[in-house]
Amino acid sequence: MRDENKRIRQPSCRMNDDEYQLLARAAAVCHMSVASFLAHAALKAAHDLDRTAAEIAAQREVHNELFAVRRHLGHIGNNVNQVAKAANSGADVPYAEAVLGAVQRTTQRVDAFIQHYLDTERRTG
Secondary structure, X not given: OOHHHOOOOOOOOOOOHHHHHHXXXXXXXXXXXXXXXXXXXXXXXXXXXXXXXXXXXXXXXXXXXXXXHHHHHHHHHHHHHHHHHHHHOOOOOOOHHHHHHHHHHHHHHHHHHHHHXXXXXXXXX
């Protein structure tokens, strides 16, 4: 950052373990540090004081659902890997190729949507 934009203030807040773990997971999913995620979220909220609590809660729910979908797709991917292992060892796995293709297409669509959503948020925020 340029010197005039360098962050020199370090506010502090307290959280319980569950809150911190939720925050840490959200930051990790966004490929951000916890501090950077906190700064981004707090500044976004501070710039938009006219939003209602309901709008903020709705947006939070969208984020939570998207992260849950992504996590579940990861679990499905692990299951598909187990199917592939079985197929490679000679077991009969009907429709494995079709299922794998469907999972891959779904993952790409979810990733594209998340990226589009994040890009839109950055432009408007």
